[in-house]
Amino acid sequence: MKKTITDSTIDQDVLTYTVGEDPVLDLALAKWDCMGTAAHVTMLSEMKGLKKPVVTKSEAAKVRKELGKIAASKDFKILVEDQDVHMAVERLLTEKLGDLGKKIHTGRSRNDQVAVDVRLHMKSEILETEKEVCALAAELCSFGFDAGAIPLVGRTHLQPAMPSTVEMWATGHAEMIVDQLANLEAAYALADANPLGSAAGYGVPLPLDRQRTTKLLGFARTLHNCFGASMARGECEASLLSALAQLMCVLSRLAEDMILFSMPEFQYFKLPREYCTGSSIMPQKFNPDVLELVRGKTAQVIGWQTAALTLLHAMPGGYNRDLQDAKLLYMKGLETTRTTLRILAKVVAGMKVNPDACRAAFTPGVFATDVALRKVAEGTPWRDAYHDVRDQFALLYDGKPCEVSNLDPDEQVALKTHEGTCLGIDHDLYQKRISEATAAAEARLAALEKCCKALFK
Numbered sequence: 015m016k017k018t019i020t021d022s023t024i025d026q027d028v029l030t031y032t033v034g035e036d037p038v039l040d041l042a043l044a045k046w047d048c049m050g051t052a053a054h055v056t057m058l059s060e061m062k063g064l065k066k067p068v069v070t071k072s073e074a075a076k077v078r079k080e081l082g083k084i085a086a087s088k089d090f091k092i093l094v095e096d097q098d099v100h101m102a103v104e105r106l107l108t109e110k111l112g113d114l115g116k117k118i119h120t121g122r123s124r125n126d127q128v129a130v131d132v133r134l135h136m137k138s139e140i141l142e143t144e145k146e147v148c149a150l151a152a153e154l155c156s157f158g159f160d161a162g163a164i165p166l167v168g169r170t171h172l173q174p175a176m177p178s179t180v181e182m183w184a185t186g187h188a189e190m191i192v193d194q195l196a197n198l199e200a201a202y203a204l205a206d207a208n209p210l211g212s213a214a215g216y217g218v219p220l221p222l223d224r225q226r227t228t229k230l231l232g233f234a235r236t237l238h239n240c241f242g243a244s245m246a247r248g249e250c251e252a253s254l255l256s257a258l259a260q261l262m263c264v265l266s267r268l269a270e271d272m273i274l275f276s277m278p279e280f281q282y283f284k285l286p287r288e289y290c291t292g293s294s295i296m297p298q299k300f301n302p303d304v305l306e307l308v309r310g311k312t313a314q315v316i317g318w319q320t321a322a323l324t325l326l327h328a329m330p331g332g333y334n335r336d337l338q339d340a341k342l343l344y345m346k347g348l349e350t351t352r353t354t355l356r357i358l359a360k361v362v363a364g365m366k367v368n369p370d371a372c373r374a375a376f377t378p379g380v381f382a383t384d385v386a387l388r389k390v391a392e393g394t395p396w397r398d399a400y401h402d403v404r405d406q407f408a409l410l411y412d413g414k415p416c417e418v419s420n421l422d423p424d425e426q427v428a429l430k431t432h433e434g435t436c437l438g439i440d441h442d443l444y445q446k447r448i449s450e451a452t453a454a455a456e457a458r459l460a461a462l463e464k465c466c467k468a469l470f471k
């Protein structure tokens with residue numbers, strides 16, 4: 015039986031089971047754990063009203079320097095005996111600094127420690143995700159702007175409906191994707207609060223200055239109630255997963271349209287050959303596997319969101335070990351969503367429009383509403399015009415002679431000019447939203463990095 019920092023009597027199987035995937039997952043938290051510890055130790059060294067300081071300012075500086083090295087180290091490892099990143103960092107500090115390393119956990123629990131790590135990690139990851147959301151939206155916009163007013167059959171019930179454009183299709187999806195930033199921002203706002211100092215969930219009999227660590231770590235606010243702070247673990251993860259699940263749903267719908275419109279029967283769009291996969295038996299195949307897997311991964315993220323809520327719904331107040339699994343769920347959710355955003359941006363960037371196929375798809379029915387509206391312009395009341403046209407299309411439907419004819423899709427598209435329709439797409443609006451959101455995410459990432467640098471100085 016190997017010795018652990020907390021307890022050397024744990025059965026090996028129990029240790030393996032309880033530690034789970036932490037030695038791997040927690041690697042992503044190493045930098046943030048070091049940052050949290052640097053802030054905690056700084057605060058401990060400044061704590062007033064004690065006969066003897068827990069750690070002196072110069073000791074705190076030594077610890078911070080070591081933490082900076084651990085955070086930057088490429089070969090940082092978490093052993094099963096460590097259980098998690100928190101104990102691995104304490105082990106390394108103790109190996110290096112002796113008794114000083116043993117003091118860093120004063121007035122702290124792994125419960126508030128992991129909670130602070132997760133929140134810092136999440137803040138950074140949400141901002142990176144937001145940048146990737148913007149990058150995908152920018153690709154869709156540039157695909158759309160390049161295609162401009164190339165006519166595309168607009169569909170309802172998947173049936174041909176009204177004249178539209180490739181630009182309206184692409185920027186419509188881009189707008190849906192950019193709107194998802196609101197959900198990510200809601201998750202960010204929840205994550206941007208400091209649980210450190212809540213210890214195991216009930217505070218400690220030491221004059222901790224919780225506002226100080228909030229400031230050092232760059233959080234917008236402190237999670238005031240220590241018990242509440244301990245219960246907020248998991249809620250953040252669930253809220254982020256719900257934002258990710260909804261974002262994935264939006265991406266999945268985009269993927270579905272791309273699958274459909276690139277089918278040989280449609281050929282509106284063409285996917286780059288190198289982004290398609292073949293079949294082991296059918297030599298003619300260029301399959302859109304990437305896009306199908308976007309659908310599949312959406313199902314997974316929805317599953318992880320459901321798992322997070324299920325994990326929480328009957329959990330009693332205070333820390334419970336199953337909270338550890340919330341970490342696995344949100345990390346998987348982030349990784350899957352971020353990879354999906356990046357791969358979709360790549361596929362969109364390589365996708366080509368086939369204007370002839372787009373125009374050839376216009377059947378007379380697509381212009382039916384436009385024809386009725388022409389009659390309205392000549393003075394016919396709308397409902398009468400509707401019935402006149404409807405009667406002709408009913409004849410067509412039944413295979414009888416009728417007065418139904420095709421119009422020119424380009425001409426009809428050019429008549430649609432009001433806000434948000436074919437020729438009314440405001441390019442500046444998209445460019446402004448995307449560049450402002452990217453800049454806002456970058457500024458906050460830089461602020462976080464600045465806090466990190468200042469702590470490891």
Ligand code: ARG
Pocket residue numbers: 036097098124125128333335337338341
């Ligand atoms: N790895 C643990 C987790 O993620 C750290 C906290 C352990 N706390 C405890 N009281 N056992 O939850």
